[in-house]
Each structure stands twice: as structure tokens, then as C-alpha cells.
Amino acid sequence: MAAVQTKQELEEDYSILPMVHDIIKCMDKDSADVHQELIKLKSKIQEARDQISTMPGIDVSPAVQQQQLLTLREQVRTKKQLLKKYKSLCMFDVPKAS
Numbered sequence: 001m002a003a004v005q006t007k008q009e010l011e012e013d014y015s016i017l018p019m020v021h022d023i024i025k026c027m028d029k030d031s032a033d034v035h036q037e038l039i040k041l042k043s044k045i046q047e048a049r050d051q052i053s054t055m056p057g058i059d060v061s062p063a064v065q066q067q068q069l070l071t072l073r074e075q076v077r078t079k080k081q082l083l084k085k086y087k088s089l090c091m092f093d094v095p096k097a098s
Helices: 007-013 017-028 034-053 062-089
Strands: none
Touching: 017 034
16 A cells, blocks of 8 residues: 655655754764765755656656646636536526425
């Protein structure tokens, strides 16, 4: 069963500020863990890059995306007009509750 992540969980997954904070704390203490924390940060950034590269539409130019958006908006407008038209036709006699 695939777990659905909430927006907050996704933001926490790719938040690098806590990692940067840990690196700064290690540097203040002159700890040897700085290198290990930097490796964690690099891997987290690479995971985010990989996730971005698999997103749908990332390979489509902004101009093409804008054209697709305009086309979809026109389709929505046409369908709304058709719905309004068919609702106003009242082709069926609806019995009134008595």
C-alpha cells in the first residue's frame, strides 16, 4: 500500500535548514562530524534534484505550458457554456413533490 504524504511531510522531507543548522553547530564545537553532516546535506540535495527531474512537465518549455493552459481554459469555458445551455433547456418534465 502506497503511503500518501501530506504537503507538510513533503516540505519536511526537503527542508535543508535543519541540516544547515546542524552543520553550523558542529563547526562551532570544532566537531569531526562536520564532514558527515555535509555528506548528508549533499545527499539530500541530490534526492531533491532527482525528484525534480522526474516531475511531469519538467521537459516542456514555459511557452508550451502557457499554450496548453490557454487551451485547457478554453475547453473549460466551452464546457461551462454547454452545461448552462443544457440546464436551461428543461427537456424533461420533473414531477413536483406534493
